[in-house]
Amino acid sequence: MRRYVVKRLISLLGTLLGVSVLIFLMVHLIPGDPATQILGQFATPEAISQMRTALGLDQPLWQQYVGFLGRLLTGDLGTSLFTGESVWEQIVTRFPITLQLAIFSVLIAAIFGILLGTIAAVKQNTLVDRFVVLLSLVGISAPGFWIALFLIWIFAYKLALFPISGYEGVHSLLLPAITLGMAEAGMIARMTRASMLEVIKQDYMRTAEAKGASLVSLIFSHGLPNAIIPVVTMIGLQFGSLMAGAVVVETVFSLQGIGSLAIEAISKRDMPTVQGMVFFMALIFALTNLIVDLIYSRIDPRIHFD
Amino acid sequence: MKKSWWKTGPLSVLLATAVIAGCSSQTANQTTQPKTDEAGKTSNTLVVSSLIDPDTLDLHKTTWLGNENGLLYEPLLSRDTSGKIIPGLAEKYEISPDGKTWTFTIRKNIRFHTGNPVTAAAVKESFDRMLEISPVKGIVGPIEKVEATDEQTLKVHFSKPFSPFINVVISGMVSPVDTKAAKELGDGFGDKPSGTGPIQFEKRERGASLLFKKNPEYNWGPEYVANKGPLHIDNVLFRFLKDDDTRMMEFKKGTIHVLHDVPANSVAELQSLPGVDIQKTMDIGIKYIAFNNKHPLFSDVRLRKAVALSVDRDPLVQVALNGFGKPIYGPLAPTIFGYSEAIENKAKQMYTRNVAESKQLLADAGWTDTNNDGIVDKDGKPLSVEILVSQQPAFTRAAQILQSQLREAGIDLKITVQEMTTIKDRISKKSYDMALMYYGWYDADILFLIFEKSNAESRMHYTRPELDDLLNKGREASSEEERIRIYEQAQEILLNDSPWVPLWVNEVVTATRGIKGFGLNSYTQYFILNDVTLDK
Numbered sequence: 001m002r003r004y005v006v007k008r009l010i011s012l013l014g015t016l017l018g019v020s021v022l023i024f025l026m027v028h029l030i031p032g033d034p035a036t037q038i039l040g041q042f043a044t045p046e047a048i049s050q051m052r053t054a055l056g057l058d059q060p061l062w063q064q065y066v067g068f069l070g071r072l073l074t075g076d077l078g079t080s081l082f083t084g085e086s087v088w089e090q091i092v093t094r095f096p097i098t099l100q101l102a103i104f105s106v107l108i109a110a111i112f113g114i115l116l117g118t119i120a121a122v123k124q125n126t127l128v129d130r131f132v133v134l135l136s137l138v139g140i141s142a143p144g145f146w147i148a149l150f151l152i153w154i155f156a157y158k159l160a161l162f163p164i165s166g167y168e169g170v171h172s173l174l175l176p177a178i179t180l181g182m183a184e185a186g187m188i189a190r191m192t193r194a195s196m197l198e199v200i201k202q203d204y205m206r207t208a209e210a211k212g213a214s215l216v217s218l219i220f221s222h223g224l225p226n227a228i229i230p231v232v233t234m235i236g237l238q239f240g241s242l243m244a245g246a247v248v249v250e251t252v253f254s255l256q257g258i259g260s261l262a263i264e265a266i267s268k269r270d271m272p273t274v275q276g277m278v279f280f281m282a283l284i285f286a287l288t289n290l291i292v293d294l295i296y297s298r299i300d301p302r303i304h305f306d
Numbered sequence: 307m308k309k310s311w312w313k314t315g316p317l318s319v320l321l322a323t324a325v326i327a328g329c330s331s332q333t334a335n336q337t338t339q340p341k342t343d344e345a346g347k348t349s350n351t352l353v354v355s356s357l358i359d360p361d362t363l364d365l366h367k368t369t370w371l372g373n374e375n376g377l378l379y380e381p382l383l384s385r386d387t388s389g390k391i392i393p394g395l396a397e398k399y400e401i402s403p404d405g406k407t408w409t410f411t412i413r414k415n416i417r418f419h420t421g422n423p424v425t426a427a428a429v430k431e432s433f434d435r436m437l438e439i440s441p442v443k444g445i446v447g448p449i450e451k452v453e454a455t456d457e458q459t460l461k462v463h464f465s466k467p468f469s470p471f472i473n474v475v476i477s478g479m480v481s482p483v484d485t486k487a488a489k490e491l492g493d494g495f496g497d498k499p500s501g502t503g504p505i506q507f508e509k510r511e512r513g514a515s516l517l518f519k520k521n522p523e524y525n526w527g528p529e530y531v532a533n534k535g536p537l538h539i540d541n542v543l544f545r546f547l548k549d550d551d552t553r554m555m556e557f558k559k560g561t562i563h564v565l566h567d568v569p570a571n572s573v574a575e576l577q578s579l580p581g582v583d584i585q586k587t588m589d590i591g592i593k594y595i596a597f598n599n600k601h602p603l604f605s606d607v608r609l610r611k612a613v614a615l616s617v618d619r620d621p622l623v624q625v626a627l628n629g630f631g632k633p634i635y636g637p638l639a640p641t642i643f644g645y646s647e648a649i650e651n652k653a654k655q656m657y658t659r660n661v662a663e664s665k666q667l668l669a670d671a672g673w674t675d676t677n678n679d680g681i682v683d684k685d686g687k688p689l690s691v692e693i694l695v696s697q698q699p700a701f702t703r704a705a706q707i708l709q710s711q712l713r714e715a716g717i718d719l720k721i722t723v724q725e726m727t728t729i730k731d732r733i734s735k736k737s738y739d740m741a742l743m744y745y746g747w748y749d750a751d752i753l754f755l756i757f758e759k760s761n762a763e764s765r766m767h768y769t770r771p772e773l774d775d776l777l778n779k780g781r782e783a784s785s786e787e788e789r790i791r792i793y794e795q796a797q798e799i800l801l802n803d804s805p806w807v808p809l810w811v812n813e814v815v816t817a818t819r820g821i822k823g824f825g826l827n828s829y830t831q832y833f834i835l836n837d838v839t840l841d842k
Contacts, residue, residue, distance in 0.1 A: 040369030
């Protein structure tokens with residue numbers, strides 16, 4: 001196991017190097033000049049030219065990349081062109097909200113998705129099953145901003161149980177987490193249902209039933225642990241993408257997470273912030289995948305890494 | 307006995323969440339808003355919903371000035387609500403006969419938020435810092451030097467006369483900054499700014515809110531307000547809510563007092579609510595179609611005029627803006643110095659929609675509909691042009707209306723929606739046909755900043771030596787009357803050449819609830835908070 005982890009971490013370095021090239025190229029290929037953005041509507045061509053020189057944007061691309069990589073290796077993600085703050089500080093300030101949001105939404109999605117998927121499989125071809133399938137379809141297909149506004153209108157505006165927007169403590173994250181978790185719950189429910197239907201047909205399930213195991217024990221001790229293996233992989237991957245993809249939800253709920261920072265930085269062409277953030281998210285995504293793979297071996301004893 | 311993962315797993319995740327939530331309590335506290343039952347009642351805090359979180363509160367490092375960062379500072383001169391120039395931090399000002407020296411007499415007994423005194427020397431230091439580090443130092447004109455001749459007298463020397471300086475001063479871009487504090491704090495001054503405005507900095511939660519408290523020393527309120535002393539309210543909280551539906555719900559719920567820049571399609575709904583006051587101010591800029599004047603098509607004035615004559619501005623204002631705007635035909639908005647009613651009337655006469663004339667101009671340029679498909683063509687090629695439009699709903703709606711209007715004249719308009727940053731980039735690289743753009747400034751000198759040859763390269767790529775001469779003269783003319791006359795001539799050239807198509811001036815709508823005494827100054831674009839009180 002240790003050898004496997006070391007091998008994966010070494011390959012992670014290669015991945016991150018590739019990511020750094022891609023991020024750098026993408027950020028520099030997006031149309032839009034940061035110098036013009038910084039100087040505003042009254043910028044003269046001379047001032048723009050001076051600013052480009054000051055930012056090092058007049059240097060050849062490879063030189064700029066070498067500079068970027070050099071700073072990256074020393075752990076320096078750079079400084080925002082607009083706020084003057086260190087990119088690392090911006091990320092550290094905003095990341096906890098996005099992380100909490102991602103954890104809450106994955107929890108909500110996993111609990112509801114697995115529960116509903118299991119019920120649907122056990123009650124296959126009944127009204128309950130059809131209802132769950134329909135519900136999961138709604139969860140997957142309803143647009144995030146629509147669910148967000150619907151939840152705000154009922155629970156924050158009408159019932160005043162939560163703040164409409166902003167962060168006033170962990171409870172402020174419940175509505176955004178439900179919004180984010182709905183689509184994930186739908187997908188998890190569908191996958192759990194399909195996986196559970198496979199498992200239910202297995203010989204060991206029939207054996208357990210013949211030996212007199214109760215329905216609860218049959219499902220939760222014999223069925224679910226086997227059915228859940230592919231679901232865990234999906235949850236892990238979703239967790240990674242949730243951390244990077246909470247943009248709409250953060251905007252509607254006015255949460256100052258990584259998503260809203262990304263939108264601001266991209267629209268202003270704040271290159272160091274965009275580069276630093278994408279790199280950080282790529283690192284988180286890769287680490288999440290590694291953790292999921294490790295968890296996999298715990299769930300499924302047939303999997304060995306050595 | 308080994309425990310199954312699924313029995314301990316969820317518990318571990320819950321515990322981890324709790325730990326993370328606990329660890330991030332600092333972040334939670336940082337972004338917590340003041341505890342109030344309803345909009346600020348318990349703490350006498352005025353809560354304002356705002357769209358833009360300024361990059362910095364350091365006046366000399368920003369390129370954007372709004373209520374969110376501008377109310378920290380007080381200009382040397384201002385305008386009242388009728389547009390008349392009034393004293394600010396300067397009791398009076400004088401321009402030398404040659405127009406090269408401006409003398410300001412600074413009020414006595416004024417202090418910065420830190421307690422440092424505001425003297426002519428302090429204001430000089432502020433000017434020097436601005437001229438050294440501001441990214442927009444170009445707008446202050448050819449300043450040679452600034453000197454403080456005594457405790458109260460400040461002299462600004464120009465290498466040549468620069469009349470737009472009056473509106474640069476009024477804009478707040480050169481308002482005195484506490485340079486002593488700036489030196490002590492270095493780069494941190496943006497996070498702990500000090501000016502002389504009615505509010506002073508208290509706390510910032512980047513992206514979420516800005517909290518200011520009243521300046522208790524303030525007693526230099528403008529002459530058009532009743533309360534010249536410290537504000538009646540204790541705090542002003544700007545909350546940055548970018549989603550229109552969210553900020554509307556916050557306002558309706560009563561958690562914010564001032565909803566600035568109300569979405570046009572929501573005004574009627576708010577007007578029907580009890581206790582809601584709606585105020586409108588005319589913008590200090592216009593929205594316009596920018597031609598690429600170097601494009602093979604639009605280098606021909608007949609095609610530019612054909613487009614201009616195809617446009618009907620009334621439906622744009624009524625439909626795209628829900629009526630909250632004013633059609634504009636000439637280059638300047640009524641709130642900008644240099645606006646001339648005579649020019650506006652002439653422009654209206656020249657460019658009121660006339661499809662027949664538009665088609666005639668196209669035909670004169672060789673564009674006729676030879677295949678009866680409704681689109682004119684030349685040498686077998688249909689007249690198809692692209693318009694770049696940013697994602698703002700009003701802009702995209704306007705572009706659709708323009709598309710149908712131009713089609714009636716036989717022009718096929720293709721709409722491309724892009725980010726404004728990308729649009730500006732394409733404009734500067736001349737990689738565009740037409741774009742829906744805007745400008746905003748207090749003075750007719752904006753025409754210099756857009757059309758003078760050194761600036762035209764990054765904008766519409768239209769240059770004309772006679773126009774440059776006039777725009778330079780407009781900067782140097784000493785009297786207001788002379789300036790207006792010069793700008794009228796410059797505007798006539800623009801009318802005849804039609805390098806752009808002015809479309810409309812926005813009416814900025816602000817809704818207030820639960821407060822009294824709130825005002826807006828159309829000529830400075832700032833909130834008037836001096837007389838604001840919260841309802842009990």
